[in-house]
Amino acid sequence: MELLRRIAAWWHARRNAADLQAELEAHRAHAQDELERAGHAALDAATESRRRMGNVLLAREDSRDVWMVRWADRLAQHARYGTRALVREPLYALTAILTLALGCATTITIFSIVDSELWRPLPYSEPDRLLAVYTRAPAPRTDVDGQSLAEFLDWREALPGLQSVAVAGDRRRRVMRLDHAESVSAAAVTSNYFSTLGRTAVAGRVFTPADAVGANTLVLTNRSWTRLFDRASSAIGRSVLVDDQPFVIVGVVADDDVLGPSPDVFLPIDERPSAVARSSASVFGSIGRLADGATAAEVQSQLEALLARRSAADEKWRQHSAWVEDLGAFYTRLDARALYFFLAASVFVLVLAATNTAGLVLSRTLRRAPEFSLRGALGGGGGAIAGQLLVEAALLVIPACALGVFVAMQAVAFTGQVAPEDFLQRGTRIAVDLRSVALAGVVALLAVAAMSFVPLRLARRAGRAAIGSGARAGETPAVGRARGALLTTQVALTVVLLAGAGVFLKSFAKMVDAPLGFNAEAAWSARISLSGDRYADASAQRAFAAAWTERARAIPGVETAAVATSSPLMSGWLAQASDPEAPAPAAGEPAAPLRTIYRAVGAGYFDAIGTPIVEGRALNETDVPGAPIAAVVNQEFARRMFPGESPVGRRIHLAPFRAPVAAEDVVIVGVALDIKEISVNEVAFSDVYTSFAQHPSGGIELIVRGHGDDDRMSAALRGAAGDIEPAIPVTSVTPLSRRVYNSLQGARFNLAIVGGFAVAALLIAAIGIYGAMAFAVTARRREFGVRLALGAAPRELVARSLRSAGRIGVAGGICGLAVVLAGAYWLGDALYLVPGQHSGMLYQTRTTDPAALSAAVVGVIALALLAGLLPALRSSRVDPTSALRSE
Amino acid sequence: MSITNTPPDLLRGTVDLLVLRTLVNGPLHGYAIAQRLRVVSDDVLQVGESALYPSLQRLLLKRWAKAEWGTSENNRKARFYTITAAGRKYLAAERIEFERMLGAMARVMREA
Numbered sequence: 001m002e003l004l005r006r007i008a009a010w011w012h013a014r015r016n017a018a019d020l021q022a023e024l025e026a027h028r029a030h031a032q033d034e035l036e037r038a039g040h041a042a043l044d045a046a047t048e049s050r051r052r053m054g055n056v057l058l059a060r061e062d063s064r065d066v067w068m069v070r071w072a073d074r075l076a077q078h079a080r081y082g083t084r085a086l087v088r089e090p091l092y093a094l095t096a097i098l099t100l101a102l103g104c105a106t107t108i109t110i111f112s113i114v115d116s117e118l119w120r121p122l123p124y125s126e127p128d129r130l131l132a133v134y135t136r137a138p139a140p141r142t143d144v145d146g147q148s149l150a151e152f153l154d155w156r157e158a159l160p161g162l163q164s165v166a167v168a169g170d171r172r173r174r175v176m177r178l179d180h181a182e183s184v185s186a187a188a189v190t191s192n193y194f195s196t197l198g199r200t201a202v203a204g205r206v207f208t209p210a211d212a213v214g215a216n217t218l219v220l221t222n223r224s225w226t227r228l229f230d231r232a233s234s235a236i237g238r239s240v241l242v243d244d245q246p247f248v249i250v251g252v253v254a255d256d257d258v259l260g261p262s263p264d265v266f267l268p269i270d271e272r273p274s275a276v277a278r279s280s281a282s283v284f285g286s287i288g289r290l291a292d293g294a295t296a297a298e299v300q301s302q303l304e305a306l307l308a309r310r311s312a313a314d315e316k317w318r319q320h321s322a323w324v325e326d327l328g329a330f331y332t333r334l335d336a337r338a339l340y341f342f343l344a345a346s347v348f349v350l351v352l353a354a355t356n357t358a359g360l361v362l363s364r365t366l367r368r369a370p371e372f373s374l375r376g377a378l379g380g381g382g383g384a385i386a387g388q389l390l391v392e393a394a395l396l397v398i399p400a401c402a403l404g405v406f407v408a409m410q411a412v413a414f415t416g417q418v419a420p421e422d423f424l425q426r427g428t429r430i431a432v433d434l435r436s437v438a439l440a441g442v443v444a445l446l447a448v449a450a451m452s453f454v455p456l457r458l459a460r461r462a463g464r465a466a467i468g469s470g471a472r473a474g475e476t477p478a479v480g481r482a483r484g485a486l487l488t489t490q491v492a493l494t495v496v497l498l499a500g501a502g503v504f505l506k507s508f509a510k511m512v513d514a515p516l517g518f519n520a521e522a523a524w525s526a527r528i529s530l531s532g533d534r535y536a537d538a539s540a541q542r543a544f545a546a547a548w549t550e551r552a553r554a555i556p557g558v559e560t561a562a563v564a565t566s567s568p569l570m571s572g573w574l575a576q577a578s579d580p581e582a583p584a585p586a587a588g589e590p591a592a593p594l595r596t597i598y599r600a601v602g603a604g605y606f607d608a609i610g611t612p613i614v615e616g617r618a619l620n621e622t623d624v625p626g627a628p629i630a631a632v633v634n635q636e637f638a639r640r641m642f643p644g645e646s647p648v649g650r651r652i653h654l655a656p657f658r659a660p661v662a663a664e665d666v667v668i669v670g671v672a673l674d675i676k677e678i679s680v681n682e683v684a685f686s687d688v689y690t691s692f693a694q695h696p697s698g699g700i701e702l703i704v705r706g707h708g709d710d711d712r713m714s715a716a717l718r719g720a721a722g723d724i725e726p727a728i729p730v731t732s733v734t735p736l737s738r739r740v741y742n743s744l745q746g747a748r749f750n751l752a753i754v755g756g757f758a759v760a761a762l763l764i765a766a767i768g769i770y771g772a773m774a775f776a777v778t779a780r781r782r783e784f785g786v787r788l789a790l791g792a793a794p795r796e797l798v799a800r801s802l803r804s805a806g807r808i809g810v811a812g813g814i815c816g817l818a819v820v821l822a823g824a825y826w827l828g829d830a831l832y833l834v835p836g837q838h839s840g841m842l843y844q845t846r847t848t849d850p851a852a853l854s855a856a857v858v859g860v861i862a863l864a865l866l867a868g869l870l871p872a873l874r875s876s877r878v879d880p881t882s883a884l885r886s887e
Numbered sequence: 888m889s890i891t892n893t894p895p896d897l898l899r900g901t902v903d904l905l906v907l908r909t910l911v912n913g914p915l916h917g918y919a920i921a922q923r924l925r926v927v928s929d930d931v932l933q934v935g936e937s938a939l940y941p942s943l944q945r946l947l948l949k950r951w952a953k954a955e956w957g958t959s960e961n962n963r964k965a966r967f968y969t970i971t972a973a974g975r976k977y978l979a980a981e982r983i984e985f986e987r988m989l990g991a992m993a994r995v996m997r998e999a
Contacts, residue, residue: 005948019954020940023917023966026959027936030918033961059937066944 010072020063028053074384078391086395092364095771096357097400099764100447103353104404104440106757109411110346112436114339120435122258122328125198126289131296132330133165134285135307138319145320146282146657149269153276155286158306161294166196167286168259169269173529173699175728176265177241182228183529183731186242187263188281190271194219194253196289204236204251211250212271218247224264225252242267243532244727259287259331287327300324337830338750338841345500345757352493352761354447356768358454359486361393363775365455366479372456389452397444405440408432419749458482484808487772491812491864492819494758494765495856499820501758502852504751507845511747514843517675518568519610520736523705525567526552526717527731530698541696544724548702549602551720555713558706562605565697567736568675569743572599575656577688579641580665594641596633596686597677598656600695606632606672608703609736616648616670623691630691631666634674637686647671654688661695679743681843683835703736710735750841762863769867773805777871784875785883794876801875805868809861817857824848902934902942904985907951907970907978916957916965917943943968951977 009016028049035045053059065073086093121127133155135145155165169188176182194206202222211217220228220235229235238249247267255262270276288299303322310317365372372385409432458479528548535541545563552561566572576593606618614635623630631652638647647668655663666688677685704717714733721730777784784797824847831847833840845852909915909923921939924932934942946952951974959965970978 002948005950009948019966020944022964024936024940026916026963026965027918027921027940029963030916030959030961030965033963053936056936059935059940062937062941063944066941066948 017060017064020060024053024056024060028056074387075391078388079395082388082392082395085392089364092360093396095767096360096396097403099353099356099360099767100397100400101403101407102760102764103350104401104443105407105411106346106760107350107443108404108408108432108436108440109415110339110342111439112408112412112432113415114343115433115435116431117339118336122331123256127328128326129163129290130197130327131162131288131290131299132285132323132325132327133159133162133288133299133303134323135303135320136323138321143657144284146284149271149276149279149281149283152283152286153271155303155306159288159299159302161291161299161302162288163291163294164192164196165286165288166190166193167269167283168193169283170281171263172531173731174243174531175529176228177244177727178228181727181729183729184224184228184242184264186265186267188267188269191268193266193287196287198289199253199256201251202254203233204249206251206253207266207268211268214270214272214275215268216245216247217250217268218242219266220249220252221262221264221266222252222255223262227264244534259327288324296324296326337838341827341831341841342753345497345754348493348497349757349760349764350443352490352497352764354443354450355486355489355493356764357396357447358450359483359490359768359772361396361452362455362458362479362482362486363771365389366458366775366779386452386456389456390448393448393452397448401440401444405432405437408436454482483772483776484811487769487808488812488815490765490768491808491860492816494761494863495813495816495860496819496823497754497758497761498856498859499816499853501751501755502855503842503845503847503849504747504754506849506852507842508744508747508751510845511680511744511843514676514680516568516680516740517611517673518736519705520740522707523608523610523703523736524710524713524717524733525736525739526702526704526714526721526733528700528702528721528728529731530700530725530728532728535698538696541698541700542693545602545692545696545700547724548700548721551723552702552704552717555704555706555708555716555720557708557713558704560604560608560706561702561704562608563602563692564605564609564701564703565599565601565692565695565699567599567609567701567703568611568677569679569739570701571677572597572687573656573661574598575654575688577637577641577686578653578655580651580653593655594637594686596637596688598654598661598688598690600661600690600692600697602692605689605692605703608705610705611675612673613670614673615646616668618670618672619689619691624693627694629664629666629694630669632670632672632689633668634672634685634687636674636684637688638671640686652688654690661697666690676743679746679839681747681833681840683833747841747843762859765860766863766867769805769808769864770870773801773868773871774874776804777801777875780875781878781883784878785880788878789880789884797876798872801872802865802868805864805872806861809864812864813857813860816860817853820853820856821848901985902938903945903951904978904981905932905934906939906942907946907974908982910952910968910970910974911978914955914957914967914969916959916967918965919959920968946974949973949977 031049031052032042032045035048036042040048122130124130135147137143137145149169152167155162159165167190169190171185171187173183174186176184189207191207191209191212194200195208200206201219203225204219206219207217218240225231225235235249236251239246240249241247242265253266269281270279290296290299300322303324307317307320307322311320375385412432530541530544535544549561549563552558575596575598577596578593601619603620603623604618606613613632616632619630619632631654633641633647633652641647641652642650648670650668651665652668653663654666672687672689674684675687676682677687702717704713706713708716710733717733718730721728787797788794827847830838831841833843905924906920909920909927915923917936917939920943921934921936924934943952943954946968947954950971952968952970954966954968957965957967
């Protein structure tokens with residue numbers, strides 16, 4: 001209550017003050033009346049009453065203080081004074097605020113990204129009870145085991161520590177029939193998938209156990225609901241054909257890319273025993289929700305017990321291991337190095353900005369040193385001055401932080417759009433939240449404290465000296481040292497950020513020039529997924545592929561066309577290859593098969609994609625069903641499987657997994673050049689190619705080489721497919737060059753971030769050096785005047801100023817270089833591609849790349865000289881007489 | 888005992904109490920309160936305006952008194968203070984406490 005009255009009083013401050021003044025005047029008037037009654041003359045009485053009143057001002061202030069919390073009053077006073085002072089120096093205020101805002105914005109942006117990618121809990125109910133539960137094959141394969149649906153459903157009984165365990169099964173493109181055919185990616189999930197995660201429907205409902213018994217129901221995502229149905233509520237309950245089977249849309253769930261890219265639709269897995277027994281699907285890994293009171297360790301031992309039972313019954317489960325871990329941790333295990341690296345770089349930018357602002361504040365505080373000293377000498381408390389500086393720093397930092405948060409929000413939204421898919425796993429849920437803003441607040445507090453107290457100490461000392469000598473405050477040795485340290489820090493930080501950008505630039509240039517193993521120019525890839533019963537058998541797939549290839553070859557401008565099950569930069573099926581003639585491994589030692597990427601390609605594929613055959617022959621029209629199964633391998637495969645020998649004519653045993661093909665022996669007929677399978681920056685993969693006619697599949701990619709523009713080619717290829725099969729749409733037609741461009745997206749993004757930081761650093765450092773040199777020149781105007789009057793050549797003065805700028809550049813350059821080298825040592829191989837450990841951010845470029853490092857050092861020295869040149873020139877134009885008179 | 892400047896806490900509370908007591912018999916304006924205190928205490932208590940007005944503001948803040956502008960006996964504009972019900976309650980409570988304290992001090996002065 002009392003607090004409310006205090007606030008109300010603050011609101012009516014003016015009226016209350018008037019009341020008080022009138023009241024005190026009334027008091028005096030009454031005193032005068034009494035004095036007059038006692039016989040004083042009116043005039044004397046007035047004077048005497050005033051004298052007796054004593055310090056009216058103090059009485060009034062004390063009275064007002066009853067209502068005011070004293071510091072709040074002071075604060076308002078400081079804020080008014082500080083704002084006025086800042087408005088008088090708009091350039092200073094603007095520079096300081098913008099610099100700080102830049103630093104805040106970068107840090108908050110990167111922090112928000114890192115936070116949502118790595119640290120924030122999964123956006124599900126009680127995320128700490130969600131577990132990833134799976135088994136792995138024994139070393140050296142250590143793959144997550146695929147298991148049949150029946151095997152998976154056993155887990156429900158075998159793992160009582162889990163309240164529920166769900167799985168997302170196969171994911172494939174299917175055709176949804178509306179008024180036209182739409183290709184949608186569909187994921188089959190157990191009916192408890194949504195309830196296990198705690199996801200709810202945004203419209204309609206999610207799956208319930210009733211959907212597990214062969215109900216043809218379907219759940220849309222927000223995106224597909226928007227894309228296909230324009231968010232019409234009539235879509236719920238509507239029946240649609242998916243691969244010619246009727247499904248009823250029962251609900252819509254929110255978009256969620258947390259556990260990998262979201263499919264367009266969810267279909268329920270049929271969990272009835274008869275359907276489970278028939279199903280040939282494999283499921284990988286599962287999501288479990290802990291039962292009340294159960295622990296992950298209990299689930300782990302339950303899963304181990306299950307594995308022990310299985311391996312007793314079945315040889316193939318021997319030595320497999322049980323894994324139970326936090327679901328969030330499991331899904332964020334992707335490469336976090338890039339994120340941490342960027343976070344560190346952004347902190348560098350923030351420190352740079354703070355250092356710069358501290359330098360600006362120092363100069364300004366020094367300019368006001370005589371004022372402070374005078375106030376001190378007149379009895380103004382040190383507390384008041386410190387308070388004033390604190391408030392003034394806050395006046396810079398608070399708007400800077402607010403601006404920083406605003407810019408960060410834009411930047412985060414923008415990043416979510418432009419960042420490559422594999423970089424931001426959780427792109428849809430990045431947001432500047434309270435945590436980020438709290439971080440900005442903490443940073444702001446630190447900045448305020450540092451920016452007010454250090455300059456004050458220096459200014460006090462400088463000011464005392466200034467009052468003593470009657471001169472302006474300027475470069476005392478302590479100030480010089482402080483300023484030198486600040487500038488050297490700025491330059492050093494700039495070197496670090498520049499060197500980083502240089503290294504990434506060089507790496508990017510190398511990536512652009514890297515040999516791909518295929519020719520991406522003047523070639524297109526068209527993809528289609530033949531789904532549904534009509535394409536369930538091999539001959540239908542083979543016939544479609546042959547017809548589509550033939551029609552594509554007839555398109556004007558097309559030189560060659562061939563089908564494949566996948567093509568470069570998109571990886572492919574996986575298989576294990578072994579040499580059946582190799583001597584049997586020692587007892588107990590499992591033979592280590594070679595893991596390969598495996599694709600089936602049509603005749604003429606190697607011409608179409610532009611991958612040379614270096615030995616033997618390509619796959620051709622003779623490799624048809626009935627003929628011995630032929631294979632082409634790549635050089636890497638040959639090196640690994642048959643070191644020092646020619647592989648042509650040798651037999652290998654090919655055991656595909658996660659591929660719709662049976663294991664069998666194949667004969668190698670040729671060797672192809674290595675290609676980039678996933679990205680430019682990769683260790684060469686082993687590849688096996690077989691003939692599409694012998695290993696057909698419903699997922700078909702048509703590679704076309706020729707001349708023409710993208711739109712015409714796209715229309716022609718879609719038309720060709722539509723003529724053969726009007727019910728199934730072509731999923732995409734992409735120029736191969738676009739695929740190469742996209743594969744460099746990550747590198748481009750890295751370069752943009754590091755480069756952006758470096759540009760910001762250059763800008764901030766230039767402002768800092770310019771500001772400091774300009775101040776030094778102004779402060780030493782008198783000295784320059786004297787020197788000029790005594791006959792110094794202007795050129796000498798310029799040289800002197802430039803020398804001090806150059807000294808800062810060199811000192812900062814050396815310090816920065818040391819930091820870079822220390823950082824490179826500490827980073828070790830974190831940014832490089834280390835096979836089997838982590839992917840790389842840098843391609844064929846060391847973190848200590850001499851060219852990048854020396855360019856950075858030379859760059860900052862040049863920057864220092866340039867920023868110092870303008871003030872230096874001004875120093876030589878000082879008019880001696882006016883300089884001397886002005887003091 | 889003359890209280891002219893910001894008094895220590897003990898006295899500050901005492902001034903409030905004394906001022907409040909003068910209001911019991913009816914509304915008074917600032918100058919009249921000062922006079923009353925002086926007269927009643929036989930010129931011993933001279934509460935200056937720099938103690939009186941902050942004290943009056945405190946009474947307003949605590950809602951122990953309320954103020955109204957009016958005309959004084961000298962036909963001048965003056966702000967009259969009236970004790971509130973809360974003020975009376977507070978005064979009664981503090982008065983007992985005050986007398987207990989005074990008694991204790993007297994005993995100490997006498998016997999210790």
